[in-house]
Amino acid sequence: MSKLKKVVVIGGTGLIGSKAVKLLQEAGYEAIVASSRNGINAYTGEGLAEALKGADAVIDVSNLMSFDRQALIDFFGTSSRNLTSAEKLAGVRHHVVLSIVNADGLGANPYMTGKLAQEEAVAASGQSYTIVRATQFHEFMETLVGAYAVEGTVNVPDIDFQPIAADDVAAALVDVALAEPKNGTVDLAGPERAPFVSFIQTYLNAKGDASPVKADATLEYFGAPVVTDSLVPGGDYIKGRITIAEWLRE
Ligand SMILES: NC(=O)c1ccc[n+]([C@@H]2O[C@H](COP(=O)([O-])OP(=O)(O)OC[C@H]3O[C@@H](n4cnc5c(N)ncnc54)[C@H](OP(=O)(O)O)[C@@H]3O)[C@@H](O)[C@H]2O)c1
Numbered sequence: 001m002s003k004l005k006k007v008v009v010i011g012g013t014g015l016i017g018s019k020a021v022k023l024l025q026e027a028g029y030e031a032i033v034a035s036s037r038n039g040i041n042a043y044t045g046e047g048l049a050e051a052l053k054g055a056d057a058v059i060d061v062s063n064l065m066s067f068d069r070q071a072l073i074d075f076f077g078t079s080s081r082n083l084t085s086a087e088k089l090a091g092v093r094h095h096v097v098l099s100i101v102n103a104d105g106l107g108a109n110p111y112m113t114g115k116l117a118q119e120e121a122v123a124a125s126g127q128s129y130t131i132v133r134a135t136q137f138h139e140f141m142e143t144l145v146g147a148y149a150v151e152g153t154v155n156v157p158d159i160d161f162q163p164i165a166a167d168d169v170a171a172a173l174v175d176v177a178l179a180e181p182k183n184g185t186v187d188l189a190g191p192e193r194a195p196f197v198s199f200i201q202t203y204l205n206a207k208g209d210a211s212p213v214k215a216d217a218t219l220e221y222f223g224a225p226v227v228t229d230s231l232v233p234g235g236d237y238i239k240g241r242i243t244i245a246e247w248l249r250e
Pocket of ligand 1: 010015016036037040041042100101115135140
């Protein structure tokens with residue numbers, strides 16, 4: 001009789017984590033919802049050994065919302081070292097972590113430096129792993145509008161964009177976690193690539209917001225200088241299926 005596979009989702013109460021937990025449970029797997037509020041803390045190590053007992057894979061979608069470069073490097077680096085050490089002790093087969101497309105090319109952005117510290121800690125750990133680098137989520141659009149709105153006009157960098165729905169991200173992470181570790185990186189992006197400005201326009205139109213929207217070649221992405229391809233995959237990638245129009249209709 002085959003044993004039920006157990007997958008631990010670190011950040012299992014968050015946007016992506018809760019969707020991954022649901023998909024795993026629907027597919028008949030045992031999914032552990034790990035978050036600091038329920039006593040499983042990747043940063044301090046609390047509860048990890050117990051949660052990982054008998055686990056086949058770990059999906060790390062934990063997050064720290066901060067602009068403090070050092071705090072981000074510390075959170076993502078320390079959490080990844082704690083997780084991968086505990087996984088090796090528990091005999092976990094596969095560590096999967098969610099990062100961001102081109103995180104290594106956008107180091108002037110403090111958040112990306114944190115994600116790079118996370119990737120580097122995982123790759124150096126000796127644990128079998130796959131790093132999944134996703135583009136920006138459809139669900140991140142409101143934050144982007146807020147970040148780029150100045151006096152009623154939304155000016156965004158003049159670059160390409162290829163956002164993906166959180167549902168597609170969660171599904172891809174589950175597929176990756178149940179497959180063999182790549183000991184490398186895979187990219188993940190939405191079904192449509194177009195100028196950033198056009199996605200913002202579509203989003204505002206759907207909300208009935210008539211704010212003017214413009215592309216500005218001098219603008220950065222949260223502190224990082226960007227060129228046309230800075231936020232989109234450069235090679236092969238897993239393609240999500242939910243367009244922004246479909247996501248907006250839902
Ligand atoms: N937003 C984007 O467009 C985008 C694009 C690509 C990749 N990503 C990546 O996607 C990942 C997931 O993002 P999300 O939006 O789903 O995050 P989220 O909704 O903010 O959820 C974060 C989760 O992490 C948990 N958490 C925080 N600190 C923890 C700790 N010390 N130990 C265990 N769990 C902890 C939180 O629960 P507690 O508070 O209870 O601990 C929560 O469940 C992030 O790593 C982000 O970098 C985001």
